[in-house]
Amino acid sequence: MRYGHFDDSAREYVITTPHTPYPWINYLGSEQFFSLLSHQAGGYSFYRDAKLRRLTRYRYNNIPTDVGGRYLFVNDGGDVWTPSWLPVKADLDHFEARHGLGYSTITGERGGLRVESTFLVPLGETAELQKVTFTNTSDAPKSFQAFPYVEFCLWNAEDDQTNYQRNLSIGEVEVEETTPSGGSAIYHRTEYRERRDHYAVFGVNVPAAGFDTDRDTFVGAYNYLGEAAVPRAGKAANSVASGWYPVGSFQVDVELAPGESKDVVIVLGYVENPDEEKWADDAHQVVDKQRAHALLERFATGASVDAAVTALKEHWTNLLSSYSVRSSDEKLDRMVNIWNQYQCMVTFNMSRSASFFETGMGRGMGFRDSSQDLLGFVHLVPERARERIVDIASTQFPDGSAYHQYQPLTKRGNHNLGSGFNDDPMWLVGGVAAYIKETGDWGILDEPVPFDNAEGSEVPLFEHLVKSVDHVLTHLGPHGLPLIGRADWNDCLNLNCFSTTPGESFQTTGNKTGGVAESTFIAAQFVLYGKEFVALARHRGDEAQATRAADAVEAMTQALLTDGWDGRWFLRAYDYYGNPIGTDAHDEGKIWIEPQGFAIMAGVGVESTDPTSPQWAASPAGKALTAVEEMLGTDHGMVLQYPAYTTYQVHMGEVSTYPPGYKENGGIFCHNNPWVIIAETVAGAGASAFDHYKRITPAYREDISDVHKLEPYVYAQMIAGKEAVRHGEAKNSWLTGTAAWNFVTVSQYLLGVRPDFDGLVVDPQLGPDLPEFTVTRVARGATYEITVTNSGTPGRRASLTVDGAPIEGRTVPYAPAGTTVRVAAVL
């Protein structure tokens, strides 16, 4: 069942009913001001930091699920309704929500009145705009009141929901009934009297007939928000908040002839004043509003908002121009050209901070998360990727280990999620290699980067990568495999934790020392990124480092194939005591997905690239991929391990705390499915790879939206596994490494166009489903028009013709910036 459809030409997803299984959201903003916006206008806004500078209040896990947003109440002759359906929930004659790239439009119509609101954060602004167009679709004149409404958050979102003893006494606002640009404005200035130098402005571009800033007055005691008193009365109460709960609302009176339309612009802005311009009066009682006035002036007309929307669309057209595909599969095209890249940019902006599943209060930027996200956005914003790499590397310790996360505002490492995750160091190598392949900017390796942000400790970035390699090689266990430390990529595989205290964090509790827990995942990761390191070292002429790493990669490969191998698949780990995990000898957790994908992606055990051949079936890669499909495969993607654990395993930690089939305990953890898919392309099994890709990719799941539940335009972190009660149900959409890895998978391995150090590789592997397709890739300033003719024959690789001339191999040398290269690939 669907709840809408894609509009590919507009690059929008169109939701045609408010009754989706869960709120389906969009992100506005890409610089400093961000908003989350559901199809029912729920969500909230913040400036830079979702915890410390929250403009509006949102209540997670509420009843109903999605209340808290920017709402527009309409009182049309006593009939009170909201065009976003929520919160009033009056039936609508027409409803449509369109989520586009950085903007959304929500339209509701009832009783001959059509209200269309377009929301966006304009480029260069710290404000959310809402352009509302009222249209009288009836045959009679209309006269009605509209009440735009927001509820302010008292800035620190965590304090806002815990420190009531203070907070219920500090709310303050100012009201400006007529602004210089002829509208009205409400200023939320709680704590501005003391140390804050910032306020929020909520403005409307027409003179309001009244206002409200006191929540109890606007909503009425004991009313649900949908029953709000002021809209019901059809008349603003001109309430001024003092203590308690400040809100912003205006009464806007509108008269429309039949067929007539009128625009109203609503602005929610964030303004900082320099110390010397903080006050408008000597007594320091009145906020200086100059900057707010300028903002309101800039968006005083509907046309100014239209221009901002146009500029934003052009911005996105430019961003998305570096990779696009044209094929017969519209689902593929829309994911590659629009939504997957869009989600990658959102993960760049948000990391894991603020979604409808993440409150924006707990987590900073992850060392590992950001390194992987970078794989998905480096082609979009390479200069910001460079900055991100330096930020990440600056939180590395001199021994190569790293903080597991750092704060985006301070860029300092913190211990909220602990440290000692032994996979962290090598992700840096992967990220740097991807950046250099994309840009050719070898100079980044010489960039001075400190350890733990300590001034004076700067060394060239390349030395950080050496430390990463060192860290793995100085932390090997008895089987020559890397020690896992606190955990590897699977945060929940806590082999040294042994926690027995209820509620204790597995990420920060003291580890038991003296064990020998090893990770095959880190081993495979070392093989993959160790090879990249060798290439980087060779390019610098550092043959000693190159040789040392190459030898270590070879040794690690052998360790994986011997002590890391269970007979039909790769083991997952050795536990604290040296016993294997992920072996057929156990009843539960026999096989785990991560090492199968990552090892084969790194080439380990790949002895044939023809999946129809006996060599393939006999090879470790062939065996492992066969076992993966048999034991982990489902219609909804591949589960993380099988069978799931039915009881708590104190020696394994959090992974076994989840009910079977959820999250890391046998859930379809979408982040690692791409590793198997890439592994399949590496091993020549393109048809299976493309099939696995489609099972988790949202556009292909749109028809089962009632099962999937979440947005059909972005990936979710998790889909409930085959042992879960609700198999197929997705959770935690938007902020997941799944976005980056799937874009890498589809763009670089299925469609097969990937930058390498010396040229653009063209090596599609996706089976027979797409006989022909075209990829346009802009790399290092040149444009590559790549036409693929694809038989889909197993074992077949592409032969290339570049500008009419056949070439050896599958690497198209980089062309000068500004040129266009035509590539024909046949396989």
Added chain:
Amino acid sequence: MRYGHFDDSAREYVITTPHTPYPWINYLGSEQFFSLLSHQAGGYSFYRDAKLRRLTRYRYNNIPTDVGGRYLFVNDGGDVWTPSWLPVKADLDHFEARHGLGYSTITGERGGLRVESTFLVPLGETAELQKVTFTNTSDAPKSFQAFPYVEFCLWNAEDDQTNYQRNLSIGEVEVEETTPSGGSAIYHRTEYRERRDHYAVFGVNVPAAGFDTDRDTFVGAYNYLGEAAVPRAGKAANSVASGWYPVGSFQVDVELAPGESKDVVIVLGYVENPDEEKWADDAHQVVDKQRAHALLERFATGASVDAAVTALKEHWTNLLSSYSVRSSDEKLDRMVNIWNQYQCMVTFNMSRSASFFETGMGRGMGFRDSSQDLLGFVHLVPERARERIVDIASTQFPDGSAYHQYQPLTKRGNHNLGSGFNDDPMWLVGGVAAYIKETGDWGILDEPVPFDNAEGSEVPLFEHLVKSVDHVLTHLGPHGLPLIGRADWNDCLNLNCFSTTPGESFQTTGNKTGGVAESTFIAAQFVLYGKEFVALARHRGDEAQATRAADAVEAMTQALLTDGWDGRWFLRAYDYYGNPIGTDAHDEGKIWIEPQGFAIMAGVGVESTDPTSPQWAASPAGKALTAVEEMLGTDHGMVLQYPAYTTYQVHMGEVSTYPPGYKENGGIFCHNNPWVIIAETVAGAGASAFDHYKRITPAYREDISDVHKLEPYVYAQMIAGKEAVRHGEAKNSWLTGTAAWNFVTVSQYLLGVRPDFDGLVVDPQLGPDLPEFTVTRVARGATYEITVTNSGTPGRRASLTVDGAPIEGRTVPYAPAGTTVRVAAVL
């Protein structure tokens, strides 16, 4: 305007409308299991720790204010309503909520069906019971469905509202359609599969016709709770939660003949299983329910609940028997005999953790808070007061300073609210003196008590008190007044902080060192409790300590009267730079309440006890009390300082962050009003004292409940001051030191019956309003029947006759336990 009335004979407050200005609550439980319960059945339950063992979910600052509770939906032939009015809010033909001592009864009637629910936590149980009586008040038979409902919290209340990425995958329940005692039960067992050994049971004592445990099924997507789908359908869906949000609900079918009544018992219990009895099956998939079954069996009938209510009422009758008054002022009697003592016990149980203004997540037990609370409950539960004193003293440091708070579960000090509040040490002396006066248990001074909970550091408690005195005397400033440290009693007077960072905590940020900020409050506190220390030392024969302290008290008294004096009142402090605070020379913050009350209460500047005399008017005490009335007095109590600060004072900190008239910035901070009232009795101004008492005491404010807003049966921390927009509006009811101090004030100083070391003092001072009254006081096992004949003449003190014989002075020597002493006091 009132919203109800007191029922003194039942010891209940009766709320007669759901439409109070704010939810009016009660506390259930006094041992290990606690519930907050509003008159609309909102609130939540927890076991011991409101943060770590939360049974049910509550959302603070929600819209509407009070949704989240134990609700009973009724579907009577399609008419859906809730007897608690919320959450359905269908109009009721009759509504009444009675808050009693540890129990409440909520009755709603609609369409000929009356539903009366009595809630309590029985003594000795870890469960909240609800006995529901359905009565058919119509002339026709009735057949309807009732749906009791709770929403489970996933144990850790903080994690529950922040960690959705995990929490939305872990919810688990078990359903038992028929329990051994013939009812039905739902077991909330989230995380029981792993490290938790506890679960919640939600049971009903009759066989349910159906159940629901999945919130989305019960409520329905996008429904407000009042629109819940299952009650509307009149039929349970038998949903089983898996991940997402577990709830508990039953369908109970009831048939009633005209006039017939039926009882149903609902149980919400907390159960812990020992490790070896955790599971009922070998596969460890089914919770062992033996303990829950026993609980359900114990309360399988309405009669068993009635018996528990009776036992609870007897418990309270016993508790309250040690102090009671009979007078012509029913408001006075009900506050003294019932509500003020009840509130003291609630502050004993809760400290400042969980109210409708405190989330139960942030704060532990305060060193200072608990020392003062003790003054109000030591006569009720002296043995628990003793334990509390030892707990508090154990968190003292060897230099006499202390953690500002400690965790009730671990009894260890923590730094969440910092340390270095220089008034903390002397509160311990005050608490110990009060305990010994009440009990005569001098042995407590020899009790071995550690420093900072360090084993081996134990010294006799008396040595801790010596350290307290030492700490003051080793931290004196240039005027011989005590240095203030981080703050004194006024947490918000941060004279060494100089914070300029928005949102930074004044309690924990690093202080600036090198300043000379001094506190007259601590000086006055030292005089008052220094005198107590002298008495304790003398009793032990430690003349050296006694003399040293007496000399220091005298020096401090002189310092207050010279450098602590502004001409018409006591200064409040000297700031970091040595400039005075609280002086007529300033435009704002001229006079502060704390030192006026505390210094005069300690006898400083008291040169006459006849307020009509010229000596009185010329004395420092007389001048200060006159200025207090003039500058701080209002109809709603005395404000903390005047004029309030209109701008941020970086050298004073948090006090100036509040808008004028709120909280510590010119609010009526009720906690310190009693100090002035006691001071007035000390200075002989009884009439004014009694007047000031009435202005803040809730029973006297019942008639202005629409202004006061909060419960008229318990004190609030704050009433908005005269410079506030909403002057007279109360905030933060229940958990405030106001409760203890007002009970001390009214019982010991206005009514004038107070235990001293050697006997019971009888010294009433309350002006002419009460010509006659009787106090019954049980002290050290003997009962004192005290009859007072009171002319109210200024300057007059009581003459006493004991068992018919006049005595010298106003101290009745303690009589042997078991005896009754008749005291006649005339003044």
